[in-house]
Amino acid sequence: MSVKIGNIDLGPFPLLLAPMEDVSDPPFRFVCKQNGADLMYTEFISSEGLIRDAAKSKQKLDVFEYERPVGIQIFGGDIDHMREATEIAAQAGPDLIDINYGCPVKAVVCKGAGSSLLQDIPKMVKMTAEVVKATSLPVTVKTRLGWDDTTKNVYEVAERLQDVGIQALSIHGRTRAQLYKGQADWSLIREVKRNPRIRIPIFGNGDVDSPEKAAAWRMEYEIDGIMIGRAAIGYPWIFREVKHFFATGERLAGPTLQERIEACRTHLDKSIQWKGERTGILEMRRHYANYFKGLPDFKPYRMKLVSELNLATIYQLLDDISGSYANNCTLLQPV
Template identity: 55%
Template structure:
């Protein structure tokens, strides 16, 4: 890993009037992952801020049922942000006003999603190729709502256009109250190593006064401590590292506070956690959709068990809760020794 030396900032982190304390951990917004059930689970393990799945501004305005369900938030999830994406100024403004009516704690704008169907149509990371429009959208949303507005983006479109320092300054100038930076370009997607050097340079830019949240490869307590200590970021955002491992927030917090690594969950504890998650997903979405929504977590949650592949396939092919329960019981019997 590259090392970027900086002056550490031990003050508490504030976004708007929300005080997150020192070294807070945020759950990244992820499509088909950060639904209500998973957000609640991550909160129970210590996530300081959670986000909805990213929400299409167009779909929100058209009142698409699936999109409306994405902004179904509860008091036990606070503080929580609703993340919006879109390419049209007026549409983003209208969507932000609709989102504000649900009373989130903040509204986040997605300028970082690299997925082809979004970025190539000029939304998400696609706006890294049109910085004036990115700034115009942000400024209009900031003026339209009373909630704090934050932004999540990447280092740039590709290796030849890593312009995040300029972007950060301009976004701050139009009124955002925090900036999350994923340490990859859009061209990288999720490949390679995240470049935290540029994230550190943004944080230590004397022109920057808003909180800078680092994102990318936060997958264990040791990396979390390294990123805080070497790049001076105000907070860390955890995305893929939380899929199938919502207890990562507890692990990192414990290590930051004590210097000790917590032992791994036992197999029975692990099974009961994922079983509870599946049942709550079914209660919220119905059996079929609840199981489908759980599969991304099921695919990775028991990663590392020896000779697990045949059981993993059986688990992912389960069509109802009875079949899943049988697999869970088999896991407890075969690997609890």
């Protein structure tokens, strides 16, 4: 059976690209969509920034036809401002609105936003209800297991947020206190999914970094889909590899050197189209090391790529990489 969020049909077991600050912008989403991501989200967007018309926040609202279905994710600590931000975000034309109740970063938590709301479930419920009422689009939520090991309350959170109208829930298998350390624990995600009261799709997130793990956890934890974050950075092929493994039980060969170069070039081109040449080049710098991870002695090329501002020279460097490593095809798989 297909998994649906409202009227959005995601197929039988969707793979979602997690919203990641400074990563999941439209250029990155483009290469992930090319490789099989079924649902993607914008970087999280501040409700305060939206209602104050901040340029950076407004630009994050950009969504494109090629990436549908796509959700806009918002965060904030003020209920009225979250309602206003929902109305603004909906005008940008996404397929759904997602609320971030999972970000563990101190600067977000200190403003009463993100995972901070896991300490105030009544406020979280009220905020969610207001967001749902503010739009005709489906509303989804991304959260964590709880604030810390003594307050793992996602079971209650799932019930109460479903009751006020959310249409899907993504759960990261860590508490806020864990940040991104240790191992993600999906056992409580399975308990949420098994709850007979829960009717909405439940997506698991955290530490899925290989096709084998995705297949094993799909069966073990009984979720409706998997959200992949860090494993996709510089490696958008994770989506196609997982799907191939689901279909055949066999591991698909990793991307060739030429595929890595072409994905990197496409990412760069989309970055320039979106933000202009100078900014596009600067923002691409954070991605080069990831695209070419595993290439021996790559540091000299990386240093040139992250210091060059001339687009023609960057293209030439990518061509040089192709020539230099043409006979060295033993690229490492992601770890």
